[in-house]
Amino acid sequence: MINYKIKDILSGIKKSGSITETAQSLYISQPYVSKIIKEAEDELDIALLDRGSKHIQLSYAGQIYLEGLNSIDTQFSKLDTKMREIAQSQAGQISIGISESLGEEILPMIVPEFIKQYPNYQLNITELPSKQIEKAVIENQIDVYIGFNPPMNNQFVYRKMSENQLSLYTPQIDTSFAEEITDASQLRVLNQQNFISISEEMVFGEIIKNFLSVNKLEPRHIIEVKNINTAISLANKGVGYAILPPQSNSKSAIPISKSLLKTDLIMAHRAIKNNTPEMIAFLKISQHAFHIDPDKQTIQGNTKRS
Template sequence: MNNKLLSFLEEIKAQGNMSKAAQALFVTQPYISRVIKNAEDNFGVKLINRSSHPLQLTYAGERLLDFLQEESQLQANLDREMTHLSQFKYGHLTIASNEAVSNDVYEPVLLKFYEKYPEVHAQIISISSSEAEQRLTAGSLDFFLGDPIRNHKVQYVPVTHIPLALIIPSSSVLYQPDQTFVDFSKLDLSKLVDESFISIPRNNAYHRLVASFLHNQGASVEYSIEVPDISLVASLALNNLGVAVIPESYISKKNPYELKSLNIARIPVNMLTAEFGISYIKSKLTAEPVDDLVNIISDIFKEANPS
């Protein structure tokens, strides 16, 4: 019942509406109401302020949600560590990255890591930073490479800053014919008004970073194309589909003939970069391997980019 109550309270808080919460969880609205009412009778407090629109949790509801989330995390940690103890000397590590991390980053990291820890079972996945934060705090993820995660339950180590570039299609008012690379300092971004902009989801830290930068530059773009990851943003932008801000690494992978009919403006690093780092949860079981993994990744990035 606690798991159901937890998911119901989380969804009601997120949706602000009982019916929408029920739809999101694929249950009926009367069922959610009954579970919430039983819990209120059991604890003798109101968990939801039903007079507010949208619905809000009461203080008691917020406190109960906090306790249930902590209980869920403790249970997940227990289950995971028992599995570790039964199968591996150092256990299992789930390592995730966002889309800015290419596969060639993992090769030197894993080669060095497995020289010392051949007993570790590792799973490598690709997820967004928002999903990574949820999974880290829930105990189903050990390690994340990507955007900074600011959460008191998560340890974060900055590694580097990723240079970014503005991609300008031939349809843009800023487009300069017969040029590929243009000087960013000579561009007037305030001329970007209602132009089609390619973006990742708005709840992503990278999207918020870029949106804030464009706003400060006086640009008013239309976020008309939203895709799941940065690699797809880069692919579409480099195929002249719309304006976008992408990591420079995606440009270097292209042949020059593939960059025709668009402009690329490298954004000065003192104006905008994407911070890149390591976020992780360290348990007693995996403390030593995780510490070494942090050091290996930091060293490899310093070797690749001493500045």
């Protein structure tokens, strides 16, 4: 067991070359100094002092030992500072889970400002299919899920960030459609037609599958992808029909009324998990990015601990 008084004693001997002067400078007795040195040497089984000259010097082992003790002292001081920062919510970390498709769009809106305002918070971002992110949040491997609103799960608290319109992408420009699709009957054109699907590993894919099923629409699923942007690119190349978020430069995308089909972008965390200072900070930046009044934000789920 290290007696950390030995560090001050070795430092004093290195400076003065005298046990007596070292004892006086530390306001302790010379016998006590000698006792501490002997205990350390016995424990380490090596001499810390070179007593063969007029002035006592640290042996090579003594110098190395002192350097090590100084290093430990520095590290402990840094650790103490870090713990105080964490206790005062000046430092910490938060893990965010988001799909690659949404990450490209959402993260640039939030991350730069978050890092600017909270430089001492470490932000860990995981990009995975949204169903995997849900599972990771439930297992407490990730703090916050950002994505489309999945079917209600009482293990989560959901905060609505935005309400998003979807569009029907057609293989070629089709002037037979109205300016906006307001009824599912207008989508019967999809039956037995080539359709670009989003994998059900993604919440978005599950939303579209359920919509098609409820409205008895039976397109031919010719290709399935996980990345929404990939699906949009394929749709714009005329590979098939698709129901996807709108893209400003797409000429073949027909808006679908929100009353018929929409997606909510949400942030969610485990209902049994208290909001940490880091999570509160990330939510605050996100609300500002989406122009959300916190007092009017829609929250679903068990909010007792949120």
